[in-house]
Amino acid sequence: MAKMHSRARGNAHSNKPLKPVLPVWIRHKPKEVEMLISKFSKEGKTASEIGIILRDSYGIPSVKLLTGKRMQELLAEKKLLGELPEDMVALMRRSVLVRKHLEANKHDMPALRGLQFTESKIKRLAKYYKKNGRLAADWKYDPANVKIYA
Numbered sequence: 220m221a222k223m224h225s226r227a228r229g230n231a232h233s234n235k236p237l238k239p240v241l242p243v244w245i246r247h248k249p250k251e252v253e254m255l256i257s258k259f260s261k262e263g264k265t266a267s268e269i270g271i272i273l274r275d276s277y278g279i280p281s282v283k284l285l286t287g288k289r290m291q292e293l294l295a296e297k298k299l300l301g302e303l304p305e306d307m308v309a310l311m312r313r314s315v316l317v318r319k320h321l322e323a324n325k326h327d328m329p330a331l332r333g334l335q336f337t338e339s340k341i342k343r344l345a346k347y348y349k350k351n352g353r354l355a356a357d358w359k360y361d362p363a364n365v366k367i368y369a
Contacts, residue, residue, distance in 0.1 A: 224336045241284045249286040252279060253293055260299040266290050267305060304353055310341045311365045318362065338362070 247255075255277065259269045270290060273279040282290045294300045301308070317334045321327060341360050348354040 223340075239281065239284055242280060245279060245285060247277060247279060247285070252282060252285055256282070256290060256293055257297050257299060260294055260297075265305045266294065304344070304348060307341065307344050307348065310337055310344065311360075313337050314341065314362065315366055 252273070255273065256269055259272060260266075264272070270282065273282065279285060282288075282293070286293065288296075291300065303311075314334060314337045317330055317337065320330055321334065324330065338360070345354060345358065345360055349356055349358065
């Protein structure tokens with residue numbers, strides 16, 4: 220969704236290898252990695268933060284290659300997933316901050332446009348997550364009640 224509201228031509232990023240093979244330098248066993256994931260999740264870290272910690276501190280490039288399951292699946296098995304998906308919470312947090320900015324700066328039209336884009340992304344994500352069963356079918360985005368997530 221990065222390019223939807225801009226004139227950008229592309230999205231610079233590194234590409235994963237075509238044929239994923241478990242690197243030989245990894246010393247950790249799959250059970251150890253699962254324990255690390257649950258430990259960091261109980262400390263309040265999000266899935267992306269856990270992935271960065273595992274990559275940078277433990278030298279684990281891919282949880283899926285090592286354990287055979289995605290991190291979200293591992294967290295779901297241990298019932299450590301939050302009630303809302305991480306990307307949705309980040310967008311809600313951004314919308315709260317932009318609304319707070321707009322209260323002080325009523326004539327900031329670029330910020331208002333950014334708020335509209337952010338809320339549009341939230342609604343599209345909600346539609347996707349409802350279809351996949353990650354959100355309840357009756358869940359609705361309400362900007363007034365979002366402040367609890369910020």
